[in-house]
Amino acid sequence: MTPDPTAPLLSVDDLVVQYHRPGASPTRAVAGVSLQVRAGEVVGLVGESGCGKSTLARAVCGLTPAAEGRITYDGTQVRPLRVRRRDPALTGVQMVFQDPYGSLNPRRRVGAQIADGIRTATGRGEAADGATPEDLLTRVGLSAEAAERYPQEFSGGQRQRIAIARALAARPRLLVGDEPISALDASAQLQVATLMRSLAVESGAGLLFISHDLSVVRLIADRIAVMYLGRIVETGPTAEVWADPRHPYTRALLAAVPKPDGAGVLPAELPGDVPDPAEPPTGCRFHPRCPQAFDGCDREEPQLIAGGVACRLYAA
Numbered sequence: 001m002t003p004d005p006t007a008p009l010l011s012v013d014d015l016v017v018q019y020h021r022p023g024a025s026p027t028r029a030v031a032g033v034s035l036q037v038r039a040g041e042v043v044g045l046v047g048e049s050g051c052g053k054s055t056l057a058r059a060v061c062g063l064t065p066a067a068e069g070r071i072t073y074d075g076t077q078v079r080p081l082r083v084r085r086r087d088p089a090l091t092g093v094q095m096v097f098q099d100p101y102g103s104l105n106p107r108r109r110v111g112a113q114i115a116d117g118i119r120t121a122t123g124r125g126e127a128a129d130g131a132t133p134e135d136l137l138t139r140v141g142l143s144a145e146a147a148e149r150y151p152q153e154f155s156g157g158q159r160q161r162i163a164i165a166r167a168l169a170a171r172p173r174l175l176v177g178d179e180p181i182s183a184l185d186a187s188a189q190l191q192v193a194t195l196m197r198s199l200a201v202e203s204g205a206g207l208l209f210i211s212h213d214l215s216v217v218r219l220i221a222d223r224i225a226v227m228y229l230g231r232i233v234e235t236g237p238t239a240e241v242w243a244d245p246r247h248p249y250t251r252a253l254l255a256a257v258p259k260p261d262g263a264g265v266l267p268a269e270l271p272g273d274v275p276d277p278a279e280p281p282t283g284c285r286f287h288p289r290c291p292q293a294f295d296g297c298d299r300e301e302p303q304l305i306a307g308g309v310a311c312r313l314y315a316a
């Protein structure tokens with residue numbers, strides 16, 4: 001079959017991922033999510049801690065099995081996944097993790113670790129485009145001499161650049177960043193996020209960038225998807241969502257973003273914490289915390305409508 005050039009690079013359809021706990025009902029950490037990423041597009045996935053962002057990222061990368069739904073990457077449906085054995089269809093997907101300290105081996109030189117990434121991806125000592133570890137380090141803004149040094153000689157932001165260089169070794173068509181900036185100093189956060197965006201866009205790859213930091217996502221994402229308790233509640237072009245957030249949860253998230261005029265972080269408007277996904281509220285999962293909940297929100301679960309919002313306030 002000829003691949004459709006307009007088809008999304010990554011298509012997630014009605015995905016459910018659950019965790020099993022002995023003697024308890026399964027936790028549906030991802031409870032029916034659909035999401036697309038196109039080539040050259042940056043999609044920012046935002047939401048509070050525990051809403052299922054990492055679980056979604058891991059499923060997309062083939063590191064956690066899907067219970068229901070479909071993941072299609074580059075026109076090929078990813079087979080039912082087995083943990084520890086990634087589907088070969090996923091070789092073009094690379095993940096950058098939150099913790100650059102944990103993801104690099106402190107006892108090996110940086111260049112050797114990037115060379116490992118090249119070998120894993122290509123089966124040879126040379127990247128698919130002929131790039132050497134030194135080339136990849138230069139591409140992420142480090143000097144070629146960094147190859148001779150050890151990870152602990154670098155700052156957190158530099159280490160994350162090294163992790164990105166290792167991911168680039170596979171010439172990924174899709175980069176997935178799972179909170180790649182949240183362990184970094186404020187000054188490094190925007191630099192690393194901007195770097196990931198430009199590397200993805202320049203190479204025509206897609207980037208799924210997961211973060212709870214809306215102020216950074218706003219600057220680098222073409223599209224935003226807002227996740228709450230295992231579901232996408234709003235999605236749309238970044239500028240539109242930023243200018244006119246529609247879901248009450250998106251509004252609350254935006255209200256908590258520090259303002260550049262120094263107004264500081266507004267008090268969180270939402271009462272309570274994210275509920276336990278093993279026992280989600282009935283109806284709209286957000287209704288117990290929603291300032292605009294009305295009659296019926298505790299009974300009817302709203303679906304994402306064409307306008308990109310899953311909320312009964314906007315139901316036809």
Ligand SMILES: Nc1ncnc2c1ncn2[C@@H]1O[C@H](COP(=O)(O)OP(=O)(O)OP(=O)(O)O)[C@@H](O)[C@H]1O
Pocket residue numbers: 019020027029047048049050051052053054055056179276277
């Ligand atoms: N291995 C696991 N076993 C059981 N439950 C899990 C497991 N991993 C995650 N969960 C639960 O699944 C839900 C979603 O977790 P997940 O880490 O995907 O959320 P998140 O939005 O990425 O949050 P964070 O930013 O804190 O990682 C949480 O309730 C979490 O407790």
